[in-house]
Amino acid sequence: MRSEVFDELVDFLVEKMPLDSINLFRPHKSAQKRFDTLSGAIKSGSGTPDQHRALELDIQLEHLMQLAKARRALKERDNPRLSRHEYELAAHFTPQVEQKTRQSRCEYCLLHVDNAYYAHYVDYVIAQKHGGAKGSENLALSCAECNVRKGTDLSSLTPSGRLITLFNPRLQRWGAHFRVEGGTIEPLTRIGEVTTRLLDFNNARRVEIRRTLAQLKLYPGR
Numbered sequence: 001m002r003s004e005v006f007d008e009l010v011d012f013l014v015e016k017m018p019l020d021s022i023n024l025f026r027p028h029k030s031a032q033k034r035f036d037t038l039s040g041a042i043k044s045g046s047g048t049p050d051q052h053r054a055l056e057l058d059i060q061l062e063h064l065m066q067l068a069k070a071r072r073a074l075k076e077r078d079n080p081r082l083s084r085h086e087y088e089l090a091a092h093f094t095p096q097v098e099q100k101t102r103q104s105r106c107e108y109c110l111l112h113v114d115n116a117y118y119a120h121y122v123d124y125v126i127a128q129k130h131g132g133a134k135g136s137e138n139l140a141l142s143c144a145e146c147n148v149r150k151g152t153d154l155s156s157l158t159p160s161g162r163l164i165t166l167f168n169p170r171l172q173r174w175g176a177h178f179r180v181e182g183g184t185i186e187p188l189t190r191i192g193e194v195t196t197r198l199l200d201f202n203n204a205r206r207v208e209i210r211r212t213l214a215q216l217k218l219y220p221g222r
């Protein structure tokens with residue numbers, strides 16, 4: 001999607017959509033299912049070039065909705081039309097996402113489920129094909145984008161060619177490997193570096209979304 005089209009669509013949604021409607025807006029079940037199938041194929045390494053293109057479009061849609069929701073909330077905060085109570089309800093409305101874990105943020109990029117469009121996934125940190133355990137000690141919550149970008153990888157190469165394992169939220173502390181600076185996730189270690197790169201944390205749109213959410217105190221934590 002060209003960036004002018006992207007920006008126009010975000011502006012349109014921010015201008016025209018009521019806050020509660022945009023926050024409630026989620027993919028239809030069939031669209032979520034299609035995305036699940038698509039990301040499953042890509043994660044398994046069997047994705048066709050067409051599927052890869054379709055996935056990148058879906059990720060742009062994810063960014064578009066995340067940014068529109070965050071900007072819409074910011075607009076309401078700065079030019080309130082709703083009462084404080086209505087604003088709180090609408091801006092923090094938790095959609096009907098069934099959470100099977102106590103976590104509500106992506107354990108990789110810290111995006112909250114409420115601020116996403118496609119559902120977050122509870123998935124294996126170490127894929128089954130690499131002998132990962134089947135229990136909760138090997139499960140983590142991740143946003144749609146981190147989940148698909150991580151795939152079934154366990155490690156990645158540094159620019160100098162060293163193989164480094166990816167961040168493991170079950171074994172490692174997020175704050176030991178990353179910190180947030182102005183919407184950017186800054187790696188503090190080699191593990192942080194390879195994870196940041198592989199999961200594309202600092203894509204310009206993701207940084208902009210985080211910066212907007214931070215103004216609303218919705219990122220990195222509540």
Ligand SMILES: [Zn+2]
Nearest residue numbers: 106109143146
């Ligand atoms: Zn994430």
